[in-house]
Amino acid sequence: MICGRVDRYIVLCDKSPRLTRPPIPRILLNNVSCMRNAQQILRHVNVSVHDGGALVLTGANGSGKTTFLRMLAGFSRPSAGEILWNGHDITQSGIFHQYKLQLGWVSLKDAIKDKFTVLENIQWFEVLEGKQGRSIPALELMGLARLAKEKARMLSMGQRKRLQLARLLAIDRPIWLLDEPSVALDDEGVKLLEFIIAEHRKKGGIVLVATHLPLQIEDAMYLRLPPRFPRRMTLVDMLDRGDWA
Numbered sequence: 001m002i003c004g005r006v007d008r009y010i011v012l013c014d015k016s017p018r019l020t021r022p023p024i025p026r027i028l029l030n031n032v033s034c035m036r037n038a039q040q041i042l043r044h045v046n047v048s049v050h051d052g053g054a055l056v057l058t059g060a061n062g063s064g065k066t067t068f069l070r071m072l073a074g075f076s077r078p079s080a081g082e083i084l085w086n087g088h089d090i091t092q093s094g095i096f097h098q099y100k101l102q103l104g105w106v107s108l109k110d111a112i113k114d115k116f117t118v119l120e121n122i123q124w125f126e127v128l129e130g131k132q133g134r135s136i137p138a139l140e141l142m143g144l145a146r147l148a149k150e151k152a153r154m155l156s157m158g159q160r161k162r163l164q165l166a167r168l169l170a171i172d173r174p175i176w177l178l179d180e181p182s183v184a185l186d187d188e189g190v191k192l193l194e195f196i197i198a199e200h201r202k203k204g205g206i207v208l209v210a211t212h213l214p215l216q217i218e219d220a221m222y223l224r225l226p227p228r229f230p231r232r233m234t235l236v237d238m239l240d241r242g243d244w245a
């Protein structure tokens with residue numbers, strides 16, 4: 001499975017044109033496979049992503065989208081192949097230490113502390129990050145400013161997702177790994193998500209997103225993971241085939 005782009009730059013010098021090597025991709029998956037629970041989930045995946053790039057992962061339930069993102073986040077290792085960041089293998093401990101500081105992560109496990117206020121839920125991460133002053137603007141952008149002093153347990157599902165996205169903005173890391181980020185968002189929330197992704201990419205940020213719902217992401221690469229187990233034929237399929245005619 002190959003997904004990526006090939007860039008070739010021609011530099012004119014005073015004598016003759018010469019080909020220079022293209023810049024190395026910020027993230028490169030080289031023939032990567034991944035096992036989980038002794039089963040092969042991903043097979044021979046090749047992907048390259050440059051600064052400002054976006055990769056959208058699609059595929060049936062259980063096809064391995066979350067596994068793909070977890071592997072990039074370092075929660076599991078490839079069983080074969082390599083994942084390179086700036087040309088270095090992320091599984092090397094010295095490299096991983098730097099690489100993980102590049103990552104912003106949104107998943108269905110939202111890591112929101114119900115007893116903290118909405119604002120504290122972001123500021124806590126901001127302090128850990130050694131940053132300050134971004135929490136309130138991020139809450140404002142995500143439409144949560146008026147709830148800043150409420151306990152997080154008061155939030156609806158969509159508001160919790162907005163809080164996760166506000167945290168992503170406040171922490172401001174270059175590589176976003178987003179697992180189903182639009183789930184529970186209303187139409188305006190989806191538009192905001194698309195907006196912050198576009199703005200992040202304009203600054204050179206990278207977005208890797210797994211989604212079942214369509215998202216407007218300009219010039220994104222798409223990687224559709226094949227279903228792991230062929231779906232059993234249902235009654236509807238049989239009717240479509242005319243078996244019952």
Ligand SMILES: Nc1ncnc2c1ncn2[C@@H]1O[C@H](COP(=O)(O)OP(=O)(O)OP(=O)(O)O)[C@@H](O)[C@H]1O
Nearest residue numbers: 036037041059060061062063064065066067068228
């Ligand atoms: N913790 C785990 N241990 C072992 N196997 C797992 C674990 N989590 C998921 N799997 C298996 O890995 C496969 C891929 O799961 P994954 O969650 O990556 O799929 P997905 O494409 O994200 O699915 P969905 O669209 O439902 O989110 C599934 O067959 C699943 O059963």
Ligand SMILES: [Mg+2]
Nearest residue numbers: 065066179210
């Ligand atoms: Mg998933």
